[in-house]
Amino acid sequence: MLDKRYQVFISTSGSEMQPERIVLAQTLVGMGFFSWGLEQRTPLSTAFARRQIDDCDYVVLLVGSQYGEQSVSGVGYMHLEYIYAVTKQKPIIVFMHEDPASRDESLHDQKPELREKFLEFRKLLQQEVDQIFTYRSLRDLEMAVRFNMSQMLERYPVSGWVRPQNTQALHDQIDQLKAKIEQLETEVGKREVDPFLSLPKVSMNELFSFEYRMHAYQDGNFKELKIQKKLTWAQLLSILGSMFVNPTPEEYFSKCINDYLNETGLADARMEMPRAHAVARAQINIRALHSIKLQMRQNDWIVPSGRDDRQRMLWQLTLKGQKLLESNLLDNDRVFQFKSAF
Structure with missing residues (x-):
């Protein structure tokens, strides 16, 4: 051990x-x-x-x-x-x-x-x-x-910290796990029915409704709010597209969208708490996030592109997605760039 x-x-x-x-x-x-x-x-x-x-x-x-x-x-x-x-x-x-x-x-x-x-x-x-x-x-x-x-x-x-003399054993375990992952992916790929075959494509100006949660702060107190929000697919592509120009870990889907919601959620919060001065901990509904990933793949805007050295699934913008991002087709729905709160 x-x-x-x-x-x-x-x-x-x-x-x-x-x-x-x-x-x-x-x-x-x-x-x-x-x-x-x-x-x-x-x-x-x-x-x-x-x-x-x-x-x-x-x-x-x-x-x-x-x-x-x-x-x-x-x-x-x-x-x-x-x-x-x-x-x-x-x-x-x-x-x-x-x-x-x-x-x-x-x-x-x-x-x-x-x-x-x-x-x-x-x-x-x-x-x-x-x-x-x-x-x-x-x-x-x-x-x-x-x-x-x-x-x-x-x-x-978690990985923790391992004494240097024990790192070889850790590398051996990693190699064994990589081989097991490849074997399982091959087996699953043979049995799995493609979930995208039944998913219809969407238009750029079509609205997508989703729920997210956040903490809103007012008068020194906070309240957790559940917000129903609508964005067009053009806006969603604008939010996510630049993050995935290069192969990027799948976890950045949620990070990118949650950062956007943290930066823009104050206006949503003030609909319920007019004196709110800050928001934090915005988190999109996990099912909605999954739907966004599936839909963007079905529309051929973004696709999986292998794994990194930590075996994380990587996603990348397609040529079609890049052209949309660089064109003026998103201008009417362009989302202003934002900075991460952390």
Whole structure:
């Protein structure tokens, strides 16, 4: 078995969680994990926290009875770190105090509005995160970490860090997996009926309706909105086309569209929340995203073009798609270019 190590980013509300943080960090180290995280947060430390999340394998939220210190936008730093981890698709596990009200009064937020935000954030985590475990004492926390972090390695396997002398064994495993993938793809290709045969082509000005979710922020609070949106196929090709001029991993379909929705979603949010000042965590419905990929392939705008060295499926704009993108046929529906929020 390979001698692997995994990096874990720990996020808490602040210094009142110091005893729990120490237990968590010591337990993780004893299990072979590297633990990271920031106890003191400032606007200047946000970029550093994001870099740590980018480099980590897992994100652990340790939730007691406080919302914690807030950023200038009114959103807590722990809350912001959670949002960023979700956008980066990091495996998230939450250790949450079972009964926050039973904790000492000094461990609670003093302001009523912060107590309300804490309860909303706690409810949000319970709704969105699959891996949530409760504790009442430090001993409970230690046992929960020991058992459930081991389970996380099985449920959400990641590459981790391997000692240099063990890399040959890892390369051997990769070669074996590549051979297995090629074999399975060949077998599936022989049995599979082409799903595109029954899919009709669409015109450039035809509308496509889809749902997406996002968080909208207003007056220091946030609300998750479900938005019904319509874009023409010309607009969708304009959004996605430039990303796939060269062979690009399939995951960039969702990244590209979600980035666009993050940049343009404020207008949609203000239809329901007129004073909304920012939006984040826009995510297109997964079925709608799949339909867009199938339709663009059926229209011969974009096609699979092999795999990269990490065995990710690559897609590329066709010559037909490039000509449409470069022509004036999209001008009436041209989508303005946007920058990623992260």
